[in-house]
Amino acid sequence: MSTSAQGIVERLRSILGLTPEAPVEQLKGYVEVSVDPASLRDAAAKLKAAGFDHVKSVTAVDYPDKKQIKVIYHASSMLDESLSGYVVGLATSVDRDNPTVPSLSGIWVSAEFQEREMYEFFGVNFEGHPDLRPLLLTPDLAAQRPLRKDFKVVEEDDYLKSTYEEYTSTKRWV
Amino acid sequence: MFSKGNMFLADMDEMVKRAREILKKGPLPSMVDWATAFSLWPVHLMTSCCGCEIGAAWGPRFDNERYGSLPWVSPRQTNLIIVEGTVTRKMGCSVRITWEQMPYPKFAIAMGVCALDGGLFYNSYNIIRPWQVIPIDIYIPGCPPRPEAVARSIVELQRKIREEGVASGWLADGERQDLKNIIPKEDLCSWRGEDVDLSTRYS
Numbered sequence: 001m002s003t004s005a006q007g008i009v010e011r012l013r014s015i016l017g018l019t020p021e022a023p024v025e026q027l028k029g030y031v032e033v034s035v036d037p038a039s040l041r042d043a044a045a046k047l048k049a050a051g052f053d054h055v056k057s058v059t060a061v062d063y064p065d066k067k068q069i070k071v072i073y074h075a076s077s078m079l080d081e082s083l084s085g086y087v088v089g090l091a092t093s094v095d096r097d098n099p100t101v102p103s104l105s106g107i108w109v110s111a112e113f114q115e116r117e118m119y120e121f122f123g124v125n126f127e128g129h130p131d132l133r134p135l136l137l138t139p140d141l142a143a144q145r146p147l148r149k150d151f152k153v154v155e156e157d158d159y160l161k162s163t164y165e166e167y168t169s170t171k172r173w174v
Numbered sequence: 175m176f177s178k179g180n181m182f183l184a185d186m187d188e189m190v191k192r193a194r195e196i197l198k199k200g201p202l203p204s205m206v207d208w209a210t211a212f213s214l215w216p217v218h219l220m221t222s223c224c225g226c227e228i229g230a231a232w233g234p235r236f237d238n239e240r241y242g243s244l245p246w247v248s249p250r251q252t253n254l255i256i257v258e259g260t261v262t263r264k265m266g267c268s269v270r271i272t273w274e275q276m277p278y279p280k281f282a283i284a285m286g287v288c289a290l291d292g293g294l295f296y297n298s299y300n301i302i303r304p305w306q307v308i309p310i311d312i313y314i315p316g317c318p319p320r321p322e323a324v325a326r327s328i329v330e331l332q333r334k335i336r337e338e339g340v341a342s343g344w345l346a347d348g349e350r351q352d353l354k355n356i357i358p359k360e361d362l363c364s365w366r367g368e369d370v371d372l373s374t375r376y377s
């Protein structure tokens with residue numbers, strides 16, 4: 001099996017059943033495949049069957065202008081040497097106001113905690129996730145979706161204050 | 175209180191009052207302070223990356239153990255808490271629980287600029303300052319502070335204990351005066367969604 005970049009693109013096309021015009025992005029060692037949210041689970045199952053056995057990271061990108069959130073699963077392989085040099089980004093775009101994505105934690109176990117992170121930072125709902133709770137943030141903070149572009153960070157004052165009361169007034173409590 | 179031929183039940187208020195008087199004068203307070211100053215055992219609560227310096231500070235090269243200080247795992251047997259860097263909101267509750275479990279007299283050192291005023295994470299949405307969570311005695315600036323700075327903070331704390339009589343003062347008064355500026359524990363742990371009983375038989 002060829003391990004060149006072109007080879008991996010060809011392999012992905014045959015694995016996922018994509019047409020030659022299908023949008024396949026190519027960076028060095030990184031191939032991104034965009035699929036519909038409806039066919040995400042199918043594509044993940046096919047990738048897993050083809051040897052992509054773990055998810056390195058799950059991440060999301062907020063596009064306020066396009067009113068979309070793109071969720072990307074970075075899958076790679078530990079066991080298949082010809083695949084382990086590549087990271088495949090399995091991307092899907094959903095509506096920003098009600099982002100709902102089928103959970104892939106049943107297929108790749110390592111996605112479970114990272115989907116929880118995307119849930120608390122971007123408010124993405126993962127359907128079928130076994131335990132969708134905030135992981136790192138407190139629930140009141142997670143409700144504000146702090147990694148979305150429209151989240152406003154409350155600026156703290158740069159100057160020292162002369163009294164303790166003045167100083168603590170600029171610090172937010174829990 | 176005692177008279178010959180009669181036996182009275184001890185008047186507890188009177189006993190406590192007398193014990194406090196004994197603790198306030200004579201050689202006992204300075205002995206308590208001396209003993210506390212040379213048995214400052216920090217509980218190992220690594221909140222952030224400053225914890226790596228703690229490892230170096232108590233390692234063979236810098237050897238903070240020569241000041242009578244030994245990192246220990248259980249908060250029940252320690253009397254010093256070193257907040258090692260950033261404290262996130264969720265971790266603030268854990269810091270408070272750990273601090274509440276430690277027996278009196280107990281002390282706190284805030285280590286690193288993150289623990290002073292946010293440092294690298296100033297303006298972040300997810301941190302709180304350790305001085306909002308527990309009363310802090312000594313601050314160490316630096317990112318991270320050198321192990322020598324940690325050693326110096328231990329020495330400064332020893333000096334503070336012995337010169338100001340902090341340990342015996344707390345034992346005599348039975349309460350701390352510096353708790354008024356910290357967040358109430360109900361607010362700190364409210365995200366857990368359950369009643370957290372932080373009171374222990376030691377505090």
Ligand code: SF4
Nearest residue numbers: 224259286288317318
């Ligand atoms: S002060 Fe520096 S080393 Fe310490 S916790 Fe903050 S960022 Fe990390």
